[in-house]
Amino acid sequence: MSAPHTPQEDDPDEPIPFMQQLLDNPFLLLFLGVMVPMVVYTLWGVIDILSVPLAR
Amino acid sequence: MSAIHPPSERVWWKHPLDRVEGTWILISFIWCLVMFGMMVGWHIWGKQNLSTETYKTTPEKFSAKTQAMVDKYTVRTETADKIPVVAPPAGSDVYLIARLWSFWPILELEKGKTYRLHLTSMDYNHGFSLQPANINVQVVPGYEHVLKITPNQAGTYSVVCNEFCGINHHAMVSRIYVK
Amino acid sequence: MSATTYRTCPRSGLQFEASAEKLMIINAVTAVVALLVGGILAIGVVLTRWPAVHWLDADTFYMVLTAHGIDMLIFWIIFFEVAVLYFCSSTLLRCRLATPKLAWAAYVLMLVGAVMNNVAVFQGGSSVMMTSYVPMMASSWFYLGLILFAVGALIACFIFFGTLVIAKRDKTYQGSVPLVTFGAITAAIIAVFTITSGAIILIPTWLMSLGVVQSVDALVYRTIWWAFGHSSQQINVAAHISIWYAVAAIAFGAKPMSERVSRMAFLLYILFLQLASAHHLLADPGVSTAWKVVNTSYFMYFAVLASMIHGLTIPGAIEVAQRAKGYNNGLFEWLRKAPWGNPVFSGMFIALIGFGFLGGISGVMMGTEQLNMIIHNTIYVPGHFHATVVVGTTLSFMALTYFLIPVLFRREMIAPTLAKWQPYLFGFSMYFFCLVMMGAGTLGVSRRHWDMAFSGAAMAYEWPGAAYLMMGLVGMSGVAAIAGGAIYIYVTVGSLLWGKKLDQGAVSEKFTPIPPTAPTVVAQSYGSAGFTAPGTFALAMVFLVAFVLYYFVNWKYLSTLWGLA
Numbered sequence: 001m002s003a004p005h006t007p008q009e010d011d012p013d014e015p016i017p018f019m020q021q022l023l024d025n026p027f028l029l030l031f032l033g034v035m036v037p038m039v040v041y042t043l044w045g046v047i048d049i050l051s052v053p054l055a056r
Numbered sequence: 057m058s059a060i061h062p063p064s065e066r067v068w069w070k071h072p073l074d075r076v077e078g079t080w081i082l083i084s085f086i087w088c089l090v091m092f093g094m095m096v097g098w099h100i101w102g103k104q105n106l107s108t109e110t111y112k113t114t115p116e117k118f119s120a121k122t123q124a125m126v127d128k129y130t131v132r133t134e135t136a137d138k139i140p141v142v143a144p145p146a147g148s149d150v151y152l153i154a155r156l157w158s159f160w161p162i163l164e165l166e167k168g169k170t171y172r173l174h175l176t177s178m179d180y181n182h183g184f185s186l187q188p189a190n191i192n193v194q195v196v197p198g199y200e201h202v203l204k205i206t207p208n209q210a211g212t213y214s215v216v217c218n219e220f221c222g223i224n225h226h227a228m229v230s231r232i233y234v235k
Numbered sequence: 236m237s238a239t240t241y242r243t244c245p246r247s248g249l250q251f252e253a254s255a256e257k258l259m260i261i262n263a264v265t266a267v268v269a270l271l272v273g274g275i276l277a278i279g280v281v282l283t284r285w286p287a288v289h290w291l292d293a294d295t296f297y298m299v300l301t302a303h304g305i306d307m308l309i310f311w312i313i314f315f316e317v318a319v320l321y322f323c324s325s326t327l328l329r330c331r332l333a334t335p336k337l338a339w340a341a342y343v344l345m346l347v348g349a350v351m352n353n354v355a356v357f358q359g360g361s362s363v364m365m366t367s368y369v370p371m372m373a374s375s376w377f378y379l380g381l382i383l384f385a386v387g388a389l390i391a392c393f394i395f396f397g398t399l400v401i402a403k404r405d406k407t408y409q410g411s412v413p414l415v416t417f418g419a420i421t422a423a424i425i426a427v428f429t430i431t432s433g434a435i436i437l438i439p440t441w442l443m444s445l446g447v448v449q450s451v452d453a454l455v456y457r458t459i460w461w462a463f464g465h466s467s468q469q470i471n472v473a474a475h476i477s478i479w480y481a482v483a484a485i486a487f488g489a490k491p492m493s494e495r496v497s498r499m500a501f502l503l504y505i506l507f508l509q510l511a512s513a514h515h516l517l518a519d520p521g522v523s524t525a526w527k528v529v530n531t532s533y534f535m536y537f538a539v540l541a542s543m544i545h546g547l548t549i550p551g552a553i554e555v556a557q558r559a560k561g562y563n564n565g566l567f568e569w570l571r572k573a574p575w576g577n578p579v580f581s582g583m584f585i586a587l588i589g590f591g592f593l594g595g596i597s598g599v600m601m602g603t604e605q606l607n608m609i610i611h612n613t614i615y616v617p618g619h620f621h622a623t624v625v626v627g628t629t630l631s632f633m634a635l636t637y638f639l640i641p642v643l644f645r646r647e648m649i650a651p652t653l654a655k656w657q658p659y660l661f662g663f664s665m666y667f668f669c670l671v672m673m674g675a676g677t678l679g680v681s682r683r684h685w686d687m688a689f690s691g692a693a694m695a696y697e698w699p700g701a702a703y704l705m706m707g708l709v710g711m712s713g714v715a716a717i718a719g720g721a722i723y724i725y726v727t728v729g730s731l732l733w734g735k736k737l738d739q740g741a742v743s744e745k746f747t748p749i750p751p752t753a754p755t756v757v758a759q760s761y762g763s764a765g766f767t768a769p770g771t772f773a774l775a776m777v778f779l780v781a782f783v784l785y786y787f788v789n790w791k792y793l794s795t796l797w798g799l800a
Contacts, residue, residue, distance in 0.1 A: 014067055016066075016067060017067065019069055019495075020068065023499075024412075026399055026424075029420065029502070030427060032505065032506060033509075034424070036507070037510055037512075038428070040510055044526055044530075045513075045522050045526055045530075048526050049454050049522060052110050052112050052199065052520075052521050053112070054111060054112050054113075055111035055117055055118070058490050059413060059483060060327055060414075060481055060485070061484075062408045062410050062749060062751075062752075063414075064751070065410075065494075069494075073493055074551075076492075076551060076768045076769070077496050079772070080547045080775055081496070083779065087782070088539055089535070091599065091786070092535045094603070095528055095531075098605050098790075099524065102794070103794070103799070104608065104796050105524075105604075105605055106518065106799060108520065108521070108522065108523055110520035134694075135693040175520075181453065183612045185612065188679060190609050190677075190796075192518055192608055192609070192612055193608070193611070194518045194520070194611065196454050196519060197370060198452065199453070199521050201521075203800075204799065205799055206798030206799075208795075208798060218611075218682065220683040220684075221371070223293055225293075225684065226685045226689055226692075227692040228692070229694055229696050
């Protein structure tokens with residue numbers, strides 16, 4: 001655990017960490033949140049179904 | 057200064073975690089891995105895994121194969137509709153048709169023997185719900201689903217349709233005998 | 236840009252923009268009307284599935300069940316969620332709503348769609364259940380109604396995103412959006428995927444019902460439909476968890492234990508929660524085992540991890556806030572001294588516990604690929620989702636409504652005593668309802684089934700007596716829950732109609748930005764002080780033990796079944 005955090009330590013010039021920037025960007029999140037299930041669930045699932053072989 | 061206000065710190069990402077949270081996240085994560093391991097491990101060591109062997113089929117094709125089995129292995133008929141009871145040899149391909157609102161034919165299997173059970177629907181979605189064991193499989197029209205089944209107890213089992221298929225859905229119930 | 240006004244509520248300090256406020260009111264009121272219709276239909280459903288009563292004939296039962304499912308799972312919840320989205324953007328960020336005229340158009344589309352769909356169902360030719368699996372066809376109006384509703388809801392989502400942009404541009408806040416708004420962003424993102432999936436599959440199905448398209452593949456339909464049908468319930472999860480954070484903040488002034496942890500948990504939802512649509516295809520042919528395992532486990536149970544995190548951090552935040560107020564004795568004084576007579580809190584907490592213990596554990600069990608075989612399409616499934624959607628979402632929305640009656644609707648609540656007891660009656664009867672439903676499902680009883688006695692069947696199966704008993708209890712507890720729902724509607728509608736009008740507060744032409752807050756002492760000390768929420772941790776461990784036991788009991792049962800490979 002790091003030391004207690006005090007407001008004095010809040011440096012106004014301190015760069016915002018990458019993950020915080022990501023979480024602050026709703027449109028990037030929207031892109032990820034639509035793409036991941038579209039690829040992993042929908043696209044993969046439909047490819048599975050379309051590649052079902054014909055019965056003899 | 058609460059969840060309905062913006063975070064008070066500009067760089068909240070660096071706010072240290074409380075130990076309650078850290079411990080719980082670790083425990084939860086391990087439990088998630090255990091559950092994932094169970095599901096994958098059961099495919100390797102478990103004996104109850106649903107096969108995904110599937111073929112595209114048509115009602116005509118599937119009926120023909122089912123009829124061939126019925127012609128060869130029928131031992132008797134049951135009910136007023138004279139539904140054939142079929143006892144195919146152990147290890148063989150057995151066929152079961154689901155349609156509005158019946159299953160056809162009735163299967164008679166041997167305990168401890170393995171069969172390749174082919175399932176399809178002639179019309180709408182149906183359900184294959186084996187009672188009282190409570191094994192449930194979706195039956196989808198146009199798809200022939202092949203399950204390898206090994207009955208482990210003798211008795212009279214019921215097959216209940218548990219996917220809504222119209223007004224007479226509640227009367228769609230058949231049997232499987234295990235000797 | 237048309238002029239608008241901002242009202243600061245004297246009771247909550249929240250700032251409502253005039254056009255957003257009207258839209259929230261109309262969407263929330265429409266939602267309650269949908270709940271009323273769905274609730275009346277619920278009477279028909281439970282009184283028919285109660286074997287000793289077996290009230291409706293088969294035809295009517297399936298029609299009523301179809302309408303009950305759609306009105307409750309789609310219309311009640313999404314209308315309310317639109318109100319929540321507008322609240323979490325415009326009100327919490329103190330900015331004007333983007334394009335209010337378009338928001339009205341979205342509302343009209345949703346309303347027309349909902350009415351059209353209901354009319355189609357009640358005309359009788361569309362008793363296809365909420366899922367409307369092809370090739371079973373409903374009337375074309377059934378699909379068109381759903382499509383119009385979906386388009387309206389999608390527009391509402393983008394108005395929410397547009398409002399976020401306005402708040403940022405007008406600098407109504409500094410830094411990051413509030414956590415509750417972040418939860419609403421999560422809900423809106425899931426909604427965009429959900430509604431898009433619905434459109435992708437319902438448009439060709441609608442064309443098929445018109446004869447334009449020859450056929451839609453039954454399995455492709457099931458796959459894409461569930462990206463709509465299941466994910467729509469994931470919108471609820473994100474929305475009601477945001478509401479829990481909001482109630483913790485409103486009722487206790489509780490601060491999230493850690494913004495980082497709670498937001499990361501929401502991020503896991505954004506990325507993985509929607510994959511759980513695969514839960515409905517675990518017993519299906521055609522899709523591969525790898526697809527089933529990856530999707531059903533939300534990649535590797537990452538969304539379960541997220542839910543377990545929220546399940547700790549919300550009561551944890553309440554505990555920290557209560558302990559700071561001096562309720563420091565023992566493990567649970569903070570909980571005993573919570574405002575149990577306030578329906579805003581009691582509703583939220585009953586929802587949280589029920590969602591976790593009943594909905595969460597059962598959901599993970601049935602979402603396990605192999606274990607799914609012992610519950611697929613049994614009445615266990617509605618047992619599970621009544622625990623998530625009714626106990627979890629609906630009860631949370633009810634709790635939020637009790638907060639909104641004075642704040643948003645500016646009315647004094649009528650019958651406060653009735654409102655005080657409502658969450659207990661509704662919540663606990665639903666707990667019991669879900670438990671006995673899951674019990675009957677464990678014995679194999681089918682869902683969506685008019686007659687468990689199989690009347691007219693030559694080879695009827697006889698369910699065990701316990702199954703009949705459980706279904707009887709489903710009927711009784713269902714009636715009790717419906718009574719609880721009726722009280723909610725009476726209190727809400729009654730307050731709107733006859734409640735004393737309350738002061739609307741100061742109205743201004745301009746918004747007042749949210750002042751930045753300095754981190755308080757509490758905010759800095761708890762991070763390193765060690766175990767700040769021991770009571771919550773103890774509760775969480777009880778939950779974990781129940782979870783582990785129940786999970787392995789089901790594996791044990793599965794191992795006794797027929798060999799399947």
